[in-house]
Amino acid sequence: MTVLPSPEEIEAARTPAGGWKRDQLAAWGVPWPPPKGWKDELVKRWKAADQDGALPTLPCPTSAPDGFEQETLDFG
Secondary structure, rough: OOOOOOHHHHHOOOOOOOOOOHHHHHHHOOOOOOOOOOOHHHHHHHHHHOOOOOOOOOOOOOOOOOOOOOOOOOOO
């Protein structure tokens, strides 16, 4: 089952280079390479589910621990 992220969670998952990792997109059900408009589609689905009361309340993501290094991909 894929996770439906909020608009804030989508933005928080950006890499320092401004893109998103392939495995993160896969967790959201976004194919690789991500098609044009994938963010808008996720936000649309999230808003629809939120209006239906189908979304649980999740805690906000926390910052990475000091010294954490993440592979970055630039889709620029």
